[in-house]
Amino acid sequence: MLEALGRGEEAQAARWSCFERHLSLRHLRDYLQRLPDVDDFEAEQRALSHVERYGSVTRAILFLVSWPALDRAARLAIARAGELDGNLYDSVTQAAEALAGRYPLAATLLLRAMIDDTLAQNRAGRFGHAARHLRTCASLATAVVRTPQDRNAAEDLLRDLEALRARCEAQARSLVTPMGNEMFYRYQESMIKDAQAMLAVLLQRSGAGRDP
Template sequence: MARPPPKLTKTVSEKNLALLGEQRLAGLLMLAAAGDPGFKRRLRLELAAELGAADLAAELDRRLDTLREGRGRISWRKRPALVRELSGLRDLIVDRLTDQDAALALDRLIAWFDLADPLAGRVKDSRGEVTGLFEGAAPEIARIADRVGVEGAAPRLQSALDMRAAIWAPVLGRAAPVMSQALAGRLAALLRPGLETASARRRLVARRLSDRAGDVDVWLETLTAEERRSSGLGAEAARRLARDGRPAQARAALEATRPPVPRVVRGREERRDPAPEERWRSAEIAVLDAEGRTKEALEARWLQFERTLSPEVLRELVGRLDDFEDVVAIDRALAFAQTYFDLMQGVSFLMDWGAMREAAEAVLARPEDVRGDVESIPLWASRLAGRHPEAAALLLRAHVRALVAQGHGGDQLAGVLAELDALAARADRATANRPA
């Protein structure tokens, strides 16, 4: 049996419009184009796309040139239309022209990005719509450039950066993480000459590209002498050299950034931000590994764990141990966390590690050290409630005290109190059933 024809309704939808037929739709499009120049331009571009890459590229060039050479201010009323047109031009380049001729598409997308500077002086972009459009399109440069190929795309992108660094430094910086390693490496190599005296903007682009390409030498050349001595980038340089199998250079870079010994002022050691020194310690471990000093590296990892209670550090340490030794190390780490000077930090590690029993034991052993101002307490309590209701109740009581002290009330406090009542009852039953 033949299917009945689709039913037409008055709803303006793609399905219903298709039922009007090609001739009727063409007439309606002509009427719309007569009253809307922007719509008419879009129809011309669509027709050009059907004719082929050369026609579409020529039509895109005409419109891009007009937008670039314009001088009049674009009012807030016209800004939405501009955003729609820019988005439409980008889509035609990315979705239509790229499939027909990637090299032509790359050149037109470069020209599209070049509109950012002239348009910035003509349109008030208080909502960041135009800026966001250009920022969001950066990955498309990488995708189309990869389609063009390394030798064809890299010189084009280098030229764009050389001529309009203010536009292209941020674009390439955002595009670098999604470029192919081959393209990022070739472009980084093209930017390498003169990096020592280059602008900070150009060095940062080269750094991101070399990071993507895994080119340690170019990455190092993006650093100034001051940055090489810093505890952040200098230590990172040592870590990268160690990972690249160059222990002697890594050791030299590391020693150049060694943190100074803290000064003693009036009998007290000066307070310093521990983060930079911790970064240096992490780099030192990588260098010890590269030098083959495995035992010292393991000892350094253990000390790092004791300072930070980092689950990531412990996993790295355990992963380098033989069978059974890893079990001993984990037991040692859990015991250490239970007696950590900051109980709440110790409990945080134990909960992250999934050591519920050890976390509950630590809370019950040191109730006077429980602080209720820790944001994660409700989550911890819910996870401990099943098998360790007493510890969960103790945590929630401290949390209630902290909420009251901070002036909280209403639904938030009521919800915690209701949960606490249920936990307290469960804890009482657990105590009553416990063997004498």
């Protein structure tokens, strides 16, 4: 409407405001398309930096995956792993799948967030999905230790896995766990132990390869 009235600057300001507040892909694309070629790259970088500072880290990662800016999405998943919302199951699963090939550690952290949410909230309908995510984590573990930053994050993940394993054990033994569900927790516990063992070996190898 503003564009049709010849109020282009106001229209651009409105587009940017919608993007800033809601991380609207459409509004950002429309905004950038109307900039001169010499300005659009700088504006895009400024926009993506805003996304990385956005309050909801999960929504920010989903935006970056869709843009796409996978390197930024992976960096954000690692830096703010403790803020991930594992309840956004469908979207987070898609993000993890998009990152798995080039950024296995970030994908692992997204999968772990969903597993943790499933266990913490006792979401019985997602138990099968959580078991599948654990198998994926175990397979990704062979590729997560590449850089010193990866090593630090992998060490954090190893501690998180131990906490998750202990939670599975407690759930399996709990008297309030529905009959039959304890087997799921036992199965998850065994999968977590496998992932822990693989990560421990990788960390040992990466440590042996570093200069004293």
